Amino acid sequence: MFTYILQRLLLLLPTFIGVTLIAFAIIHLAPGDPAELRAGGGLGAAGAEGLSSERRGGVDQALAAWRAQYGLDRPLPLQYWRWLRNLCTLEFGNSFKDNQPVWSKIAERLPITIQLNVVSLVMVYVMAIPLGIYSATHPYAFGDQVTTFMAFLLFALPSFWIGTLAIVFLCGGDFLDLFPPGGMTSVGYSSSWSFWQRLLDRAWHLCLPVLVLSYGGFAGLSRFMRSSMLEHIRQDYVQTARAKGLSERWVIYKHVLRNSLIPIVTLMASILPGLISGSVIIETIFSIPGVGLLAYEAVLARDYPIIMAVFTIGPLLTLLGILLSDILLTLVDPRITFSGRSA
Amino acid sequence: MWVRTRQEGERGQCWVVGLLLLCASLLPAQAADTPVTGDWLVSHMLSDPESLNPLTSNDAGSARILGSIFETLLDHHPQTLELRPHLATARPEISDDKLTYTFTMRRDVHFQDGKPLTGWDLLFSLKAIKNPWVNAPFLRVYYQSLVQAELVDDTTLRLVAKEPYFRNESTLGSFPVLPQHYYDPEGLLDTVSVAELVAMRPGDPVGEASPQAARARQFAERFNTNFARNPMGSGPYKFHSWKTGQEVVLQRDPNYWGIGQEGIDQAYIDQHTARVFNNTDAALVALKAGQLDAMSLTPIQHLKQTSGGRFDKQFAKHLYFAPSYTYIGWNNTHPIFSDPRVRQAMTYLTNRKQMVKTMLFDLGEVVDGPIYLFRPEYDKTLFSHPYDPQKALQLLGEAGWKDTDGDGILDKVIAGQKVPFRFEIKFNSGNEIRKSVALTVQDELKKHGIDANVRQLDWTIYLDDVRSHKFDAIILGWGMPATEPDEYQVWHSSQAENKGSNVIGFTNARADALLEEYRRTFDPQKRIELYREFQQILNQEQPYTFLFIQKSILAVERRFQNVNLYPGGPRSLEWWVLKAQQRYHELSQ
Numbered sequence: 001m002f003t004y005i006l007q008r009l010l011l012l013l014p015t016f017i018g019v020t021l022i023a024f025a026i027i028h029l030a031p032g033d034p035a036e037l038r039a040g041g042g043l044g045a046a047g048a049e050g051l052s053s054e055r056r057g058g059v060d061q062a063l064a065a066w067r068a069q070y071g072l073d074r075p076l077p078l079q080y081w082r083w084l085r086n087l088c089t090l091e092f093g094n095s096f097k098d099n100q101p102v103w104s105k106i107a108e109r110l111p112i113t114i115q116l117n118v119v120s121l122v123m124v125y126v127m128a129i130p131l132g133i134y135s136a137t138h139p140y141a142f143g144d145q146v147t148t149f150m151a152f153l154l155f156a157l158p159s160f161w162i163g164t165l166a167i168v169f170l171c172g173g174d175f176l177d178l179f180p181p182g183g184m185t186s187v188g189y190s191s192s193w194s195f196w197q198r199l200l201d202r203a204w205h206l207c208l209p210v211l212v213l214s215y216g217g218f219a220g221l222s223r224f225m226r227s228s229m230l231e232h233i234r235q236d237y238v239q240t241a242r243a244k245g246l247s248e249r250w251v252i253y254k255h256v257l258r259n260s261l262i263p264i265v266t267l268m269a270s271i272l273p274g275l276i277s278g279s280v281i282i283e284t285i286f287s288i289p290g291v292g293l294l295a296y297e298a299v300l301a302r303d304y305p306i307i308m309a310v311f312t313i314g315p316l317l318t319l320l321g322i323l324l325s326d327i328l329l330t331l332v333d334p335r336i337t338f339s340g341r342s343a
Numbered sequence: 344m345w346v347r348t349r350q351e352g353e354r355g356q357c358w359v360v361g362l363l364l365l366c367a368s369l370l371p372a373q374a375a376d377t378p379v380t381g382d383w384l385v386s387h388m389l390s391d392p393e394s395l396n397p398l399t400s401n402d403a404g405s406a407r408i409l410g411s412i413f414e415t416l417l418d419h420h421p422q423t424l425e426l427r428p429h430l431a432t433a434r435p436e437i438s439d440d441k442l443t444y445t446f447t448m449r450r451d452v453h454f455q456d457g458k459p460l461t462g463w464d465l466l467f468s469l470k471a472i473k474n475p476w477v478n479a480p481f482l483r484v485y486y487q488s489l490v491q492a493e494l495v496d497d498t499t500l501r502l503v504a505k506e507p508y509f510r511n512e513s514t515l516g517s518f519p520v521l522p523q524h525y526y527d528p529e530g531l532l533d534t535v536s537v538a539e540l541v542a543m544r545p546g547d548p549v550g551e552a553s554p555q556a557a558r559a560r561q562f563a564e565r566f567n568t569n570f571a572r573n574p575m576g577s578g579p580y581k582f583h584s585w586k587t588g589q590e591v592v593l594q595r596d597p598n599y600w601g602i603g604q605e606g607i608d609q610a611y612i613d614q615h616t617a618r619v620f621n622n623t624d625a626a627l628v629a630l631k632a633g634q635l636d637a638m639s640l641t642p643i644q645h646l647k648q649t650s651g652g653r654f655d656k657q658f659a660k661h662l663y664f665a666p667s668y669t670y671i672g673w674n675n676t677h678p679i680f681s682d683p684r685v686r687q688a689m690t691y692l693t694n695r696k697q698m699v700k701t702m703l704f705d706l707g708e709v710v711d712g713p714i715y716l717f718r719p720e721y722d723k724t725l726f727s728h729p730y731d732p733q734k735a736l737q738l739l740g741e742a743g744w745k746d747t748d749g750d751g752i753l754d755k756v757i758a759g760q761k762v763p764f765r766f767e768i769k770f771n772s773g774n775e776i777r778k779s780v781a782l783t784v785q786d787e788l789k790k791h792g793i794d795a796n797v798r799q800l801d802w803t804i805y806l807d808d809v810r811s812h813k814f815d816a817i818i819l820g821w822g823m824p825a826t827e828p829d830e831y832q833v834w835h836s837s838q839a840e841n842k843g844s845n846v847i848g849f850t851n852a853r854a855d856a857l858l859e860e861y862r863r864t865f866d867p868q869k870r871i872e873l874y875r876e877f878q879q880i881l882n883q884e885q886p887y888t889f890l891f892i893q894k895s896i897l898a899v900e901r902r903f904q905n906v907n908l909y910p911g912g913p914r915s916l917e918w919w920v921l922k923a924q925q926r927y928h929e930l931s932q
Binding site for chain 1: 385
């Protein structure tokens with residue numbers, strides 16, 4: 001198994017370099033010059049400020065100086081090489097926007113994104129698995145029909161729309177005043193509050209974003225769970241178990257559930273990258289300062305170092321997630337072994 | 344958790360009104376007009392400021408926050424927009440050749456840490472701006488004409504400009520003053536003079552090797568990275584905290600040097616909190632829920648979502664014309680649009696009054712020139728082209744455009760080739776008003792045998808096309824300060840090349856002469872006359888079809904007193920709240 005993992009890890013390397021190379025090429029091929037954008041396009045900032053032609057030369061000089069500072073005046077292959085070399089020392093460079101290290105900017109926002117996504121991931125599983133089991137054990141009963149209908153309905157409702165509706169109707173505009181309309185803390189929030197007070201405030205702010213972020217996933221996953229269960233219920237070994245005289249409860253929870261969970265567990269690993277780069281839309285709607293929002297703003301501002309960092313961490317996590325799901329498979333399914341494969 | 348009911352606020356107000364009536368009867372008019380300190384102002388920001396380094400940040404959000412932390416030698420009177428002394432004791436003495444500007448500064452100013460503000464800090468601030476390694480290239484452009492700066496004595500600063508230009512005074516007097524002991528504790532720039540900094544060229548190996556350059560570079564490296572989130576100046580507000588993507592908090596400095604000083608604006612609100620809501624719908628909900636005290640409204644929000652008694656009871660809406668305008672720019676070098684008669688016809692075919700009514704919901708006004716509507720330079724006697732298709736067709740006919748082949752599209756023989764009247768209007772995606780303008784114009788032109796294509800582009804791509812003149816027609820806007828205009832950059836023929844701002848390639852010898860003369864004229868009345876003539880030329884030539892200026896709308900909680908409107912919009916610095924109506928009683932820790 002160890003050699004297998006090593007093998008896989010080594011195979012990650014060329015894939016990873018390929019991914020970053022493509023990302024780098026796309027970013028730099030996309031039109032839009034970060035220097036001009038920083039200068040307010042030379043248009044917005046200039047307005048009627050009356051720069052003379054001589055000063056216009058000054059703007060050009062300024063743009064050139066700015067590009068030189070960030071190494072944007074060098075040929076692209078050289079820029080990529082420099083970026084790759086810095087990556088080896090985990091150095092992502094400085095953001096164009098405020099000249100702060102990219103790494104610290106991401107690290108600052110990471111806990112918020114992880115909080116949001118972990119909570120909603122737990123919500124998804126906690127809700128979806130029991131619902132899936134119920135639907136599978138009572139196929140085509142009224143309760144199953146209702147959950148099926150609801151699942152399809154929820155799955156079809158776009159989260160940006162539901163999010164906006166929730167803000168308008170539940171957050172104290174002209175209707176109910178139950179939740180805050182965005183942000184992570186209340187106006188008067190202070191670090192001198194007691195731990196419980198702070199926790200409650202945070203939880204209150206995360207309620208709606210977590211709900212909106214998770215309903216789609218939970219609707220989908222409960223379907224997944226249901227079909228996986230149904231597939232196994234019809235298997236011969238279930239028949240055998242029942243014939244042995246085991247109680248229905250034992251059959252479902254011991255035999256069917258364990259086998260149906262296999263695809264669900266592997267699904268979890270593929271959700272890993274989403275934890276970091278995932279919730280762009282929800283973060284934008286609820287004004288949550290997470291990594292998704294950072295990436296989105298960086299793309300608009302052509303802030304290359306940040307875009308590259310997010311484009312590096314995302315694929316890396318995907319690759320690791322795939323590896324992890326393969327390893328998890330062997331843990332939940334003893335029929336799969338690595339030694340068998342390598343032999 | 345912070346939840347408030349609406350009734351509380353209303354009851355509070357009734358109570359205060361009662362109190363006021365009582366006061367009015369007992370003590371002759373006092374309580375209502377005497378500003379008191381206290382309370383918070385929670386306002387809305389769409390996104391974080393870029394950085395709170397006063398020199399390297401380059402966006403409006405940062406400028407708004409830094410404006411109450413840092414001060415300048417001169418500032419503009421909010422109403423008259425005239426220059427007035429702030430850190431200086433008077434406006435500078437200007438030499439006869441208009442090149443030397445001598446400022447004398449106040450002696451009673453200190454920074455927020457209590458240390459006095461001296462002439463050395465003024466000099467240091469200019470050195471930091473002129474330092475070629477400091478990451479402030481776009482600010483430095485404005486100070487390019489500054490070639491020399493020296494202290495005559497502790498409180499007198501002498502600046503020398505490269506060329507006579509009427510705006511030198513305001514530029515040289517409006518740099519933010521930074522405390523040297525805070526931003527350069529090692530005194531790295533002490534021995535480097537402004538003249539030496541002017542001569543330094545980054546990338547030049549000989550220059551970079553000098554010890555002076557080494558010091559300048561060392562300073563810049565620290566300055567660029569270490570001061571993005573901890574500004575300290577001499578202004579009425581102190582920086583308190585910045586939670587990324589959430590809020591920036593400023594608190595009133597109780598030891599501000601200007602407290603009680605005549606001619607210095609006083610601050611009353613104890614804490615300014617700017618909260619980030621990157622979604623205007625959510626921000627409006629937050630405003631209604633009492634979590635925000637002030638925010639800018641979109642026209643739709645103003646008309647449809649904030650009308651009704653409850654909102655009006657809680658908030659006052661202030662409407663003002665922010666200095667800016669929207670226009671259709673015709674590529675003056677394009678074979679079709681190089682003829683001024685065609686451009687005039689286009690303006691006659693643009694129903695601008697209707698646009699203001701249907702697209703802006705009357706929250707705007709038609710403009711006929713590039714100058715802010717409320718400046719004395721704006722020529723109110725300009726001919727305002729009405730919507731007149733007859734006149735337009737006549738002009739097009741005079742210019743040789745007729746439908747000779749009966750295909751329903753006008754054509755003309757240009758340089759031996761028959762050219763149909765077909766072109767493309769570009770604008771940036773995401774701007775609904777510009778989109779409506781494009782579609783309306785397209786529709787109108789179609790009726791008269793002109794085929795206009797409409798194309799929306801991503802902002803960055805659009806900008807590239809605009810600056811490299813790759814367009815037939817564009818829809819764009821200009822923003823500007825409310826202070827003296829200088830239209831040189833937008834209209835002078837020299838600015839058409841080299842990606843300058845004269846993107847439509849307008850050339851007119853008389854206009855060039857007027858623009859040049861204007862910059863050398865120090866008499867304001869004379870300048871107005873020059874710009875009257877300049878606007879007449881534009882009115883004839885119609886290089887742009889000037890469209891309209893839009894109103895900005897700001898909703899402010901009613902507990903704030905003294906909310907006045909100025910040409911540049913309201914100024915929260917002078918707002919205050921009656922003691923009984925104050926909502927927040929403690930400062931953030």
